[in-house]
Structure formats: C-alpha cells, structure tokens
Amino acid sequence: MFMTLFLVLFVLNSTVFGLTCKPSGPAGNLVSLSFSGNHSEVYEVSHSKKVNGYPALVKAEETNQVFQFYECDPPTSKYKRGGQVRSVLNTSMCITPGAVYRFSVENRNFSKYPENADDRISLQPCAHVHGLTMRLQWFMGSETEKNCAWQISQQGWKTDQASDEVVLSENGVALDNQEKLKKRFGHQGRAEEGQGRRSSKK
Numbered sequence: 001m002f003m004t005l006f007l008v009l010f011v012l013n014s015t016v017f018g019l020t021c022k023p024s025g026p027a028g029n030l031v032s033l034s035f036s037g038n039h040s041e042v043y044e045v046s047h048s049k050k051v052n053g054y055p056a057l058v059k060a061e062e063t064n065q066v067f068q069f070y071e072c073d074p075p076t077s078k079y080k081r082g083g084q085v086r087s088v089l090n091t092s093m094c095i096t097p098g099a100v101y102r103f104s105v106e107n108r109n110f111s112k113y114p115e116n117a118d119d120r121i122s123l124q125p126c127a128h129v130h131g132l133t134m135r136l137q138w139f140m141g142s143e144t145e146k147n148c149a150w151q152i153s154q155q156g157w158k159t160d161q162a163s164d165e166v167v168l169s170e171n172g173v174a175l176d177n178q179e180k181l182k183k184r185f186g187h188q189g190r191a192e193e194g195q196g197r198r199s200s201k202k
Contacts, residue, residue, distance in 0.1 A: 030043045043063070045122075092126055099117040139154050
C-alpha cells in the first residue's frame with residue numbers, strides 16, 4: 001500500500017544565518033498514512049543506523065520525538081513557498097531526504113538527483129543558504145481536514161516533482177513521487193500489501 005508522509009501534531013520566529021523562518025502549524029510526531037487512511041506508521045531518528053554519517057529516519061513502534069514545520073522565506077526564486085522540517089529538541093537539525101526528483105531533458109521524465117545518492121531520509125544540520133542541501137530539505141506543508149495533522153511533501157526547486165510517498169526498507173525511509181509509483185503499479189495508485197514500500201538500494 002502507498003503511504004503519505006504527515007506531521008501528526010499537538011508555537012517563535014527564527015532567523016538562521018539570514019534564512020528567516022517561523023513555525024507553521026503545531027509540532028508533532030512524524031507518521032505516514034495509507035491512501036485509505038486505515039493504516040499508519042510512526043518514524044523516528046535512529047541512534048544506530050546512519051546515512052552518510054547522519055542519523056537515519058526509521059520505522060518505530062512509538063516515539064516521543066517531535067518535529068515542527070518551519071515556513072521560510074525562499075532563499076532564491078527557484079523555490080516555491082515552503083520551508084524545513086526541524087527537530088523540536090534541536091531546531092538546528094532538519095529532516096533531509098537524500099535526493100529530489102528533477103526533470104531530465106535526456107530522458108524526458110523526472111529522475112532521481114543526485115543519480116547515485118543514498119536516498120534515505122536523515123537528520124542533518126539545517127541549511128541556511130541556497131544549495132543542494134537546502135534543495136533536499138525544502139518541503140511544503142499544508143493543513144488537512146484533520147486539525148491534528150499537516151501533510152508535508154518534499155518540493156526542492158519549483159521544477160522538481162513533489163515527493164511524499166514513503167518507501168520503507170530495513171535500514172530506513174526514503175521518499176518517492178506519486179506519479180512514478182502509479183506508473184509502476186497501475187493507475188489505481190495502489191499496490192499489493194508489501195509492494196511499493198521497499199527500497200531496493202538499502
């Protein structure tokens with residue numbers, strides 16, 4: 001089944017080295033919900049599993065780790081309105097996917113960038129200037145019909161494809177984009193239990 005990433009929630013302006021941000025919505029645990037809404041999974045930052053030396057985001061039975069979406073002034077015109085997902089315990093640390101999906105002129109489709117990157121999500125120091133790390137950490141946050149939850153999706157640059165579909169492996173969590181998964185498993189946007197949620201490269 002496909003899982004969409006959410007902040008399930010329970011607020012200080014912040015300026016980080018010239019990047020002006022403010023909390024948007026309440027803070028809460030990081031979870032995913034199935035398309036049907038009848039299944040959820042909880043995630044936390046691991047103390048033992050790493051992504052390029054940084055703590056990896058992994059599935060958990062339960063967690064007391066809390067995150068907050070910060071809406072930031074876009075560092076350049078390449079970014080949509082959005083911001084970063086920061087640890088409440090240490091607001092200098094941000095949720096950081098390992099890749100974005102950018103349009104490839106050669107393939108005439110969206111593909112992972114950097115191409116050979118470990119795309120698992122980790123907790124890394126928040127970027128404060130325009131660059132690849134900022135692009136990886138840039139999310140959009142939106143309210144849902146449930147007051148206690150905000151949906152978040154990685155956007156990167158305006159030209160990148162939004163990614164909020166969870167891909168789960170034994171060693172962590174990655175993000176994929178919905179259109180790619182629909183093409184892989186059919187137009188209904190669903191796969192059999194256990195499919196579409198395993199990362200092939202972990």
